[in-house]
Amino acid sequence: MLTYLIRRLLLMIPTLLGITIVVFSVMVMSPGGIGGQLQADTMNMKPQERKAMMDYYNKRYGLDQPAPIQYLKWLNNVSPIGFEVKDDGSYGRFSLTKGMSLGQSFMYGRPVAEILGERIPITVLLNVLTIPLIYIFAIAIGIKAANDRGGRFDVSSNMIMLGLWSIPTMLAGVLLLGFFANVQHWHWFPTAGLGKRDAQDMVFMPHWGSLWDVIKLGLGVFLGTAFAIALARFNNQVVRLWVAAGIGMAAGAWMAYAHNGFLWINWIFLPLLGAVILVGLAYIASVPFRAASLGLVGMSLGLLIATQFVGQGYVRGFLLDRIWHLVLPIICMSYAGFAGLAKIIRTSLLENLSSDYARTARAKGLSEQDVLWVHVFRNSLLPLITIAAGLLPSLLSGSLIVENIFSINGMGQLAVEAVKGRDRELVLSITWISGFLTLIGYLIADFLYTLVDPRVTYD
Incomplete structure (x- = not known):
């Protein structure tokens, strides 16, 4: 197992390199290339001002250098080992402890690490609240539907889950805002953001x-x-x-x-x-x-x-104000997830309930509850683990649709803004972090397979 883990960790290096090279190449080959938005923003300037501005960008970000050199410079910055970068942009000696730097954003003119530090907690908060709700509802409904196969609960829950899963998130978000946040209908929830400005001055708990x-x-x-x-x-x-x-x-x-x-x-x-x-x-x-x-x-x-x-x-307080703003976004992010996952859990349980080892357990005199929880449920976790492998990168990738509908400045909205602005440092940093978390998620899923199913081994 240790050899397998070391091999997987080493294979992450060329995989991440390949992911970032593909994204960087797409940005270079796109119309306008890297920094195309910067050039478009200077079109209304006088020729001298435009030239001075572009010289500044070229000196600061190296946009006038060949694309491979730009990528190698970025790779040297994000790598914990490499050549030290001096204040004038030149390179010094090779160091094993130079540290990592995600660079400066084109659009914001600020360090990428600071921008990510502001956006990541927002997206993590949304997902930390949403993911437990999805799994709690999905597991409960899926288990009950499988136990009541063909019954009243199974048929009704299948219809409801299919209906929820079929509703597009963008439509649900617009309807929720239109009815429950509109002054013309029920103005029960706010229309945008994660909190009011005056909530920052309120006490934390309601009063x-x-x-x-x-x-x-x-x-x-x-x-x-x-x-x-x-x-x-x-x-x-x-x-x-x-x-x-x-x-x-x-x-x-x-x-x-x-x-x-x-x-x-x-x-x-x-x-x-x-x-x-x-x-x-x-x-x-x-x-x-x-x-x-x-x-x-x-x-x-x-x-x-x-x-x-x-x-x-x-006085509502900071906590209730934040919860009040999170109700509609969490509903939008969770309903389709637990609807689809409940169907998957039901199918997995039914497949294992009709297997030979489940019939053998019943023939030995075990109750249906013992068969379900002791034997069947553990083997039915394999599809859940496969799906859960994508949860780790989703903590940072965010929900683009929900964040745009409810004007939440999370990672999903940041990624779209970075792509539209051809912000090289920001796009590559988001890609690198998301790719790393995806690979770590798959590695954790492979490890969990061995805990759930003893037949799975990597020795």
Whole structure:
């Protein structure tokens, strides 16, 4: 295993070189070449000013030198070993400890490392919150659907997951903004960014005018959750469905009342939609799933009702302001992911549940739960590990569509800006980091294969 790891690590070097050479060659062969945007920006200058500006760019970034020399200089800068670079741009002695430098950005005129240091935490925050949600929902739904093959939950969840997976992210983002962040409809969420400017001066945690307001909110959450869970565990299905329909219609009517402007279709469509959703959740055969779904709805409704009785003096605080801004982007980034992953988990579990070793385990007298969790689930993790190999680079690559729709200055938006501006240093740095993380992700996935499946060995 150690020999295999060393070999894979050594193979990363030519792979990264190949990736960066391809990207650099594409930039060179594109119309205008590297720094083409810089030349376009100087077209309105006087000839003397334009010449002085281009001389400055050529001296600082070496744009007047042959393309191979430019690439070798960049490679020397990002390599931890190589020739030391002096202040005037000339090269000194060869050093094994010269350190790494990602260079200066053409567009921003700042060190690339500083720019990445500002953008990376934003993208990491989005993905750290999104990825656990995707896997929790996908694993739970996939396991339940596989256990209930051909049943009510399996059929309904397959239809819902297929519908969610089919909705383009750009359409979902625009619809969420158009309805839930628009002043003409429900202005419940902000339209852009990750926080308001005045939130930087707020206290970190939310603050209420009195302790009684906090008690009201706590009671609202507790009573709403308790009632919803009690309803989910109620055995009489007819009564449970009628109560759920009534709550759904009331919630839909409240939503129609909160709409800016009277529309008669809202008073018909929204109560019916609320009733259908709540009845669907109350109709779930699995008690744990039913309790979790209705409990989440009850907690939300209880909190919303309690906020109507809170007095003056409420300060949202930095934490809630950040969460408030993250709700819509996280919904956009997660719904398609857990929908597709749930289908993959279901297929993998069904394949292993019908295999010979699962039938042998049942013949020995093991319960279906033991067969699932002790034998089948572990072997079904292989597709999840393969998909998870791409999670590490996605932490930095960002979601271009979501970041553009919600005006979030993350890595996805930065990569597009760098490509449009032909920013050599920025494009190559992003490519190098993303390629390195991709290779590390595949290496970790190969190692996890050996932990999950003993038959996999690299000796």
